Structures are given as C-alpha cells and as structure tokens.
Amino acid sequence: MTPATATAAAAASDANMWNGIDAEIRFNDPIGGATWFAAGGCADVLAVPRSFAALSELSRRCAEANVPLRVLGQGANLLVLEEGVDGVVVDLSAPAFTRAPWDATDGTARGDHSAETVRIGAGADLFRLVQDSKRLGRGGLAQMAGIPxxxxxxxxxxxxxxxxxIAQSLERIEVVMHGGEMRSIEAADLRLGYRHCELPAGCIVVAAHLRLPHGDPKKIEADVHEIFEYKKRTQPMGAKSAGCMFRNPTDPATGRRESAGKLIDQAGLKGLRFGSAFVSECHGNFLAIDRGGRARDVLELSNQVQQRVLAHSGRRLEREVVVWSRQQVPSFPEERG
Ligand SMILES: Cc1cc2nc3c(=O)[nH]c(=O)nc-3n(C[C@H](O)[C@H](O)[C@H](O)COP(=O)(O)OP(=O)(O)OC[C@H]3O[C@@H](n4cnc5c(N)ncnc54)[C@H](O)[C@@H]3O)c2cc1C
Structure with a gap:
C-alpha cells in the first residue's frame, strides 16, 4: 500500500466519515469467515446501506477521500487473505437490494410481474431466484441451478x-458508478463472454433486468433438476471452496477452451496439499480447504498448481477466484513486483 492509500484507508475507519448515511457500518468485520472458504481476514469497514441513495452517497464519499470500495456478494468466488481488506466493503443484503417483483413489499401487496422482463435487486440470492422462477413457471434461469x-x-x-x-437472460443492469452516479447499462455494452463482464472500474451492480419467459412449469422443473443433479455428480459441492479456481484456458492449436480441471488432473495434482488446502480428488479445478484452515494456504496451493501445470503442459492457468488483500495479488506467481 502506498502512504496515500494507507491514509485514505485509515480515514475509512473513522466513524465520522460515515455520519448521516443510512447504512449499518461495522468495523473490523470478519468477512473471510462468511465466504464459501470460511477462512481469511476482516474488512476494516463493512457497510450495509439501506437504500440506493445511501449507497450512492457512500460511493461519493469514498471516491472523494480516495478510499478503496469493494462489493461483497455471497463470497462464493472470493478468497480473503488473513491480513484482511482495507477501505470499505459493501454488502447489498438490505431489502432495498434483494427484491424481486413477486416478493411482498408491504406485507400484502405483490408487485406486477406479468411482463417477460423483470427487475431484480443485485443482492438477491440466485439459488432462491432459480427456485422462485421454477415455482412461477418462468424460464431463463435453469442454467444457473446449483451456482451459489x-x-x-x-x-x-x-x-x-x-x-x-447469466448473460443469456440479461437485458440490462443498473449500477452505482465510482463517485455515486446511478446509471443503466445495456447487456450488449458489457461484452459478456466466458466468465467475463466488462463493468466500469469501481461500479456496483444494484439491479438486473432479466428475461424470464413464462413456460411449461413441468419442463422448467425438469431442466432445473437435470442441471442440479449434473452439478452434484461432477463437483464437490459440499467442500469449502469457491468452485473452479482457474478459468479454462484457450488451446492455441484449436482456439477452443480446454478444461483446466483436466490439465490439473493430467499433471497428477489431484490430492496435492499445501497446509490446510488441497486439490479436490473429485474435480481437479476445485481447490478446497479444511475446516479452520488458512486462506493463504489456498493462494500458495494455487500458485503451485499454476507452476506445475505450466511445466507439464505449457498452459498458463489464470485464476478465476478473486483474491482480496491489502496488496494487489498477481494472477500468476511470476507476475510479482
Ligand atoms: C460450490 C460452488 C460451485 C460453483 N459453481 C460455479 C459454476 O458452476 N459456475 C460459475 O460460474 N461459478 C461457480 N462458482 C463460483 C461462484 O458461484 C460464482 O462466481 C458467483 O457468480 C459468485 O457470486 P457471489 O455473489 O458469491 O460473488 P462474490 O464471490 O462475493 O464476488 C465475486 C466478485 O464479484 C464482485 N461483485 C459481487 N457483487 C457485485 C455487485 N453487486 N456489483 C459489482 N461487483 C460485484 C466482487 O466484488 C468480486 O470481485 C461456484 C462456487 C462454489 C462455492
């Protein structure tokens, strides 16, 4: 951290900086334990805004004071190192950010959701959305079954x-830009691709407009069931992991994506351990951790896997899991410094 960013990050820990914002502010919050790895450090500041205006104001103050701002979802693709995270981490779990139009808003009334495209808050739980769309006989989300x-x-x-x-159902998103401005972005402008979405730097997705066409409930239920069963069969869903650690690299000869899991398996790395972290025997691209283990062990193991796959097959595996710490963590170990 440079002296300037250290000063900005320290400013965030001063409660006065958040005066008048309608948000729950928690200092030294153990966010690592709330990720799917259930390991790692604290956020200096965790903010749970209760409204769009509060989030916008929070973003404005962070931009003005040069305080880093990150967003925490369910932590299903996140590794928080033990040293923790500087600046502010935003959590969108307040009701203002989790609503779907079929949720009751005042205890009695339900929003109109007859249209094919619906607006849903970005903090909504995807598992629940898949279940709701199945119950309501709406397609468009079965492909997301089993993804936390x-x-x-x-x-x-x-x-x-x-x-x-998710791209195949996404029409547009609403975001709070770095600095607090609210904007709408069409899906076509996000250049969505394989595990890829070009969001403007520092912007927070607050809602998504999804196309969920009405369809045959039996067919939708069968699709969700089939996809969920496929995931359960092929992936260690119960392990403490963040799903696939690496993106599938492109084979230079064919231009097609190769399975990173297969490359890890071919390099003989299933079962490889570093401290409390290990490569799953069930799926080579799942790096998991023992209960009470260290996030740093997962990072070290991922570095070893990258180097050993490079030595074995010449393929550079790029990390898909996002790593949070006080320093920028390179996506490949040799890129340090
Ligand atoms: C058991 C298991 C199975 C999995 N299977 C799959 C799978 O089949 N396919 C797949 O693609 N993934 C899979 N994953 C990974 C994970 O489910 C996805 O990457 C998921 O999209 C992460 O969402 P999240 O809300 O947990 O985001 P987090 O992990 O909390 O955050 C990930 C990144 O998104 C950013 N982010 C989160 N919310 C916002 C927001 N509102 N605005 C802007 N940025 C935001 C964060 O800042 C961070 O950079 C799996 C993970 C697990 C644990």
Missing amino acids: ATLGGAVRMNAGGAYGD
Missing part, C-alpha cells in the same frame, strides 16, 4: 457452466 451467488456477483462473473450463463 448473489445476482450481482453472477453478473460480475458472468457465472454459468455447461448449460449456459
């Missing part, structure tokens, strides 16, 4: 798999 995420996290990562991704 908030809707915003799924958009940010363009989460998906063998059956499709």
Whole structure:
C-alpha cells in the first residue's frame, strides 16, 4: 500500500466519515469467515446501506477521500487473505437490494410481474431466484441451478457452466458508478463472454433486468433438476471452496477452451496439499480447504498448481477466484513486483 492509500484507508475507519448515511457500518468485520472458504481476514469497514441513495452517497464519499470500495456478494468466488481488506466493503443484503417483483413489499401487496422482463435487486440470492422462477413457471434461469451467488456477483462473473450463463437472460443492469452516479447499462455494452463482464472500474451492480419467459412449469422443473443433479455428480459441492479456481484456458492449436480441471488432473495434482488446502480428488479445478484452515494456504496451493501445470503442459492457468488483500495479488506467481 502506498502512504496515500494507507491514509485514505485509515480515514475509512473513522466513524465520522460515515455520519448521516443510512447504512449499518461495522468495523473490523470478519468477512473471510462468511465466504464459501470460511477462512481469511476482516474488512476494516463493512457497510450495509439501506437504500440506493445511501449507497450512492457512500460511493461519493469514498471516491472523494480516495478510499478503496469493494462489493461483497455471497463470497462464493472470493478468497480473503488473513491480513484482511482495507477501505470499505459493501454488502447489498438490505431489502432495498434483494427484491424481486413477486416478493411482498408491504406485507400484502405483490408487485406486477406479468411482463417477460423483470427487475431484480443485485443482492438477491440466485439459488432462491432459480427456485422462485421454477415455482412461477418462468424460464431463463435453469442454467444457473446449483451456482451459489448473489445476482450481482453472477453478473460480475458472468457465472454459468455447461448449460449456459447469466448473460443469456440479461437485458440490462443498473449500477452505482465510482463517485455515486446511478446509471443503466445495456447487456450488449458489457461484452459478456466466458466468465467475463466488462463493468466500469469501481461500479456496483444494484439491479438486473432479466428475461424470464413464462413456460411449461413441468419442463422448467425438469431442466432445473437435470442441471442440479449434473452439478452434484461432477463437483464437490459440499467442500469449502469457491468452485473452479482457474478459468479454462484457450488451446492455441484449436482456439477452443480446454478444461483446466483436466490439465490439473493430467499433471497428477489431484490430492496435492499445501497446509490446510488441497486439490479436490473429485474435480481437479476445485481447490478446497479444511475446516479452520488458512486462506493463504489456498493462494500458495494455487500458485503451485499454476507452476506445475505450466511445466507439464505449457498452459498458463489464470485464476478465476478473486483474491482480496491489502496488496494487489498477481494472477500468476511470476507476475510479482
Ligand atoms: C460450490 C460452488 C460451485 C460453483 N459453481 C460455479 C459454476 O458452476 N459456475 C460459475 O460460474 N461459478 C461457480 N462458482 C463460483 C461462484 O458461484 C460464482 O462466481 C458467483 O457468480 C459468485 O457470486 P457471489 O455473489 O458469491 O460473488 P462474490 O464471490 O462475493 O464476488 C465475486 C466478485 O464479484 C464482485 N461483485 C459481487 N457483487 C457485485 C455487485 N453487486 N456489483 C459489482 N461487483 C460485484 C466482487 O466484488 C468480486 O470481485 C461456484 C462456487 C462454489 C462455492
């Protein structure tokens, strides 16, 4: 951290900086334990805004004081190192950010959701959305069955798999830009691709407009069931992991994506351990951790896997899992410094 960013980050820990913002502010919050790895350090400041205006004002103050601002979804693709995270981490779990139009808003009334495209808050739980859309006989989300995420996290990562991704149902998103301005961005402008979404730097997704066409409930239920069963069969869903650690690299000869899991398996790395972290025997691209383990062990193990796959097959595996710490963590170990 440079002296300037250290000063800015320290400013964030002064409660006065957040006066008058309608948000719950927690200092030294153990966010690492709330990720799917259930390991790692604290956020200096965790902010849970209760309204769009509060989030916008929070972003404005962070930009003005040069305080780093990050967003936490469900932590299903996140490794928080033990040293923790400087600046502010935003959590969109307040009701203002989690609503779908079929949720009751005042205890009695439900929003109109007859239209094919619906607006859903970015903090909404994707698992619940898949279940709701199945119950309501709406298509468009079956491909996301079994993927743990908030809707915003799924958009940010363009989460998906063998059956499709969130991009195929996404029409546009609403964001709070770095500095607090609210904007709408069309999906076509996000250059969505394989685990790829070009969000402007520092912008926070606050809602997504999804195309969820009405369809045959039995067919939708069967699709969700098939995809969920496929995931359960092929992935260690119960392990403490963040899903696939690496992106599937492109084979230079064919231009096609190769399975990173297969490359890891071919390099003989299934079961490899570093401290409390290990490569899953079930799926080579899942790096998991023992209960009570160290996030730093996962990072070290991922570095070893990258180097050993490079030595074995010449392929550079790029990390898909996002690593948070006080320093920028390079995506490949040799890129240090
Ligand atoms: C058991 C398991 C299975 C998985 N299977 C799959 C799979 O099949 N396919 C797949 O693609 N992924 C899979 N994953 C990874 C993970 O589910 C996805 O990457 C998911 O999109 C992460 O969402 P999240 O809300 O947890 O985001 P987080 O992990 O909390 O955050 C990930 C990144 O998104 C950013 N972010 C989060 N919310 C927002 C927002 N509102 N605005 C802007 N940026 C935001 C964060 O700042 C961070 O950079 C799996 C993970 C696990 C643990």
